[in-house]
Amino acid sequence: MSTxxxxxxxxxxxxxxxxxxxxxxxxxxSVLALIRYRAMIPLxxxxxxxxxxxxxxxxxxxxxxxxxxxxxxxxMNLALLTLMVVGFIFSVWPRKQKLV
Numbered sequence: 001m002s003t004x005x006x007x008x009x010x011x012x013x014x015x016x017x018x019x020x021x022x023x024x025x026x027x028x029x030s031v032l033a034l035i036r037y038r039a040m041i042p043l044x045x046x047x048x049x050x051x052x053x054x055x056x057x058x059x060x061x062x063x064x065x066x067x068x069x070x071x072x073x074x075x076m077n078l079a080l081l082t083l084m085v086v087g088f089i090f091s092v093w094p095r096k097q098k099l100v
Contacts, residue, residue, distance in 0.1 A: 026051070045088035052081060 001009060026048070033040040 042088060042091045045084060045091055048084050049081075049088065052084065 004012075030044050030048075033044045
């Protein structure tokens with residue numbers, strides 16, 4: 001890190017802090033929906049899927065040169081995508097009515 005100019009370090013630190021704030025706000029709004037607004041859960045899944053897809057598009061447009069093996073990251077991203085799609089499907093799946 002000491003090899004980079006101070007301005008570059010400031011940009012990297014600020015970008016990381018903003019990304020962390022974004023992830024924290026998404027998590028807090030998701031927890032609020034889970035606890036208080038159950039009908040909003042499908043919307044939260046759509047929001048997460050759009051955010052994920054948007055990140056993938058931006059990373060393809062502004063490609064980052066990487067070194068080493070990225071297969072672990074690919075597996076984790078595919079697992080998260082699968083969980084989000086399955087969660088969305090289950091959130092919109094009609095529930096069986098209880099017989100009283």
